[in-house]
Amino acid sequence: MVPEGAYSDTHVTEIMRPVAKGSAASTSRTATMASRPQGASRARRRSPGSSITQVSCRSLRRGVVEDLDAIVNIERTCFGASAWKEEDLAAQFGHSFARVWVWEADECKHGVSGAVGFMLSWQTEDQIQLMRLGVEPGWARRGIGTELLKHLVSREERRSTITLEVRQSNESARAFYEKFGFDTLALRSGYYNDGEDAIVMQYEIRGSPL
Template identity: 30%
Template sequence: MTSVTLRAMTEADMPAVLRLEQATFPSDAWTEGMLRGELADQPRTRHYIVAETDGEIIGYAGLAAAGDQADVQTIAVRARWRRSGVGRAMMRELIAEAVRRGAGAVFLEVRADNPPARAMYEHFGFQPIGVRRGYYDDGTDAVMMMRTLQADVEGAYG
């Protein structure tokens, strides 16, 4: 397998990330302004990363963290790279960052009609805690999930 590198997302990554965002979430993609707003809060309350191979961005993910709580803001992997471990590598990094920032729990929302994503989150110990009806622009429900963190247990995150 080709080597994949994770690194901090920068403004220079914006065009590639926006293309991936629109391809991955066609009905409710974030706008350029939304993504720039997230990056503007990095590293204060945000941690955004990209996954790349041979200079090509094949995934990105973001975490918001404040106080003792962290939220996975987004995670996307280019279609041909799904189920290759890229998403899991990015999720490990987001959870590790939440631990570094002292969060006691990580939250996220996932589309109710996305079983592969839910399975990945469950692999990392996320449990469903509720449903947000009609949360996404196309009316799809969001399943809210949470994982409690044990900052003192090295490697306990997948």
């Protein structure tokens, strides 16, 4: 899922699918992290969110189980056939390694209330895996995705990197992450269910300008 209004024909960037710890897919991912696609170049480091219109108010908070309906709606709207199942999203609230953040609309200012964007990440000892990031299409291009990413970076000073996966064909999403400061790290062949390749991208937290 992606900030700024959905990059791809369904307005999202697809990040990662749930994978059981120790599974063959998980092992394959680890093995490919060290390689960089031939011809890939590191993106020039930029200040996160530069040249992107920002939202006028801050309505970011930690997600709670009561946000599940809104999160499921965003997930389905953004990801379509690739959306996670409701039970998979619900399970994230019970995982100690999972973090859910939502962007809540201000009813007084916008006439609506509830989560209009959300972000899910998994934490390890020194790394963050960005699993899902989505914004309702009607709230696109207001800087909500950028603010969510900025928040993730600012809270994770003890960790060194953020990694994610995005469809190779999703050029708009890849451009967004490059603008934020992510670099292309590797290619995972046939990663998605339909056989499309995934691009692994990484953001180095330490020393990153905010």
